[in-house]
Amino acid sequence: MVQAGDKMTLDMKTTEIRRHKDFVAFKKADSAPFSFHSKNIQVAEISDELWSLMPISDFSSAVPSELSMSQDSDITALIKAWEQSSVLVMPENKDHNQFNLTLNVTQLCNLHCHYCAAGGDGTYGDPVGQISVEKTLPQIKIFMDRLRSKISDHINTKKRDPELRGQFNITFLGGEPLMYPQAIQLIGKYARDLGTQNNIRTEFQIITNGTLINDQVLDLLAPLKPTITFSLDGPPEINDSRRPQKNGKSSTVQALQGLDTLLARKNEFGMILMHAVFNRDHLDVVQTWNFFQKLNIDQMEFTFDITEKDEVANQKFVESMKKTAELAFAKGRETELRRIRFFDIYFSQLDNPYQKENYCGTGKSLLSIDSRNNVYQCPLEVSFKDRMIGQGAEVNWNRLKPLQQPLIELNHCQTCWARHMCGGGCLFNHESLTGDKHTKHITYCYRTRHLLSEVFMYYKNSRESE
Amino acid sequence: MKNTNTAKKQTSQSASANKNTATHIKLVKPRPSGTEAGTQGPRDCFPLG
């Protein structure tokens, strides 16, 4: 357990940060400075001279410092030229043609993970063995009809391509969703057929502990070609203490057997991911990466526990992520680095720039259904009955009105240089740390900004500059 | 006459700004991939434990 003030190998001085309005620059010891323009979503190498003129900032601050105009006028002129000359980068807008749904097909689980976000035992305080498929199908129909009419409105008002295709994604959650794979099969098939009739593409994801995967289960799932995400925290010595079975025994052996069974049929499925969660009891991302990178998986995701606000633990996580990125890049440059999903997502945004305005689709393009067919605006709110916005086919759409503005505005992120990459952060995370969903905890912003500076550095090292 | 001068001035200013820009700021060239929504897997939310 990490105590505040613990001095263990903290080395956060290695990246310096400077800022002039929307132009932010970083320097690591012994290497050239580089910068990011937060509206233009561009990365650049900059001269030492320019770096030396920029006002010092810090990773905990969103206050935009400014170069005084009396300083080298050529330099201020060229920053202005960069600001003004760049191609206009548009805000991302997927509300009109994309919808994401999470579905708890069961609220039972065969494991007992110590940090479980679903009430500590996968039940959200309400153990339900099986979702009602009959009640779920009309819900899918309503959400898809709604998406279809949003697309039509968009085509009519914005005079867009009448063939504009929609995207409807379903993530199956639990509990452990593979305790009820028949529901995934039936609901998935219904959604796919309905999507085909409506020119809407459907994609599926299953988040599982992997222990129940076998060929019979895979036969049911394969027609949907779902992405499979395993929740696993690392090698057995780590994972078994954090994610044991209900009887306290190891779950890792079964999960890895499940992975082997899946890998033998990899071409029948979408991406295969590993997802690990870190908190004060587990901060060694390097160790987890070392274990994951030898598995034949497509990507891995490292998340810091949304209820953890220990600043020292947060710093250690950031340090370990940085070290992991260094090792991954040394092993296989961009390809290996982008197996870490965080880097993949942001490399993709820098290659195809847009201004992110919403961390996630909550209130706009995301809804969640629990195993009693109650509807919520976020999968993490499922346990809070007062957050319910609907039941079955009845949804009170007015409850979503307060979230119609971009999250970066609602969360007061307008002066943060990271806003168009971060999108204002996770409301549930903010609320669990500060008591208010629109007030960020410093650990969140600090972590996001540090990790983004790593993205910019490796991006610069992976692309040509001119 | 006035207009021409202004234009000239602007041209030489921007030439010097360009030269300066090249000296002090080298933009990293993106490699657009034409990714469509959804190609990274259907995910709209990160922090699920």
Ligand code: SF4
């Ligand atoms: S939540 Fe994200 S965008 Fe908002 S201030 Fe924090 S890092 Fe910046």
